Amino acid sequence: MQSTLAPMAGLDWDDVRIFLVLAEVLSYREAGRILERTPGTVKLRFEAFEQALGRALFVRTHNGLLLTPEGAALRQQAEIMYN
Numbered sequence: 001m002q003s004t005l006a007p008m009a010g011l012d013w014d015d016v017r018i019f020l021v022l023a024e025v026l027s028y029r030e031a032g033r034i035l036e037r038t039p040g041t042v043k044l045r046f047e048a049f050e051q052a053l054g055r056a057l058f059v060r061t062h063n064g065l066l067l068t069p070e071g072a073a074l075r076q077q078a079e080i081m082y083n
Helices: 013-025 028-035 039-053 069-082
Strands: 058-061 064-067
Touching (some): 013 028, 013 039, 028 039
Antiparallel strands (some): 058 064
């Protein structure tokens, strides 16, 4: 399945790192702890990143975050770049 997301090269690495941590822990609070930022800062940065992409990367539920298919595709691309 081919992703319709922007090429990874055009993305801000700090925003991608926030996304990767969120994709791992599925919680703004836990991501903030890991990244040593407030949960509010993580949420604001991530929402701006998601809006810039024009794609929903997570579905928000009362139990936390769930990756969308496009979020999963971006995660796979980002993990390849990270490693």
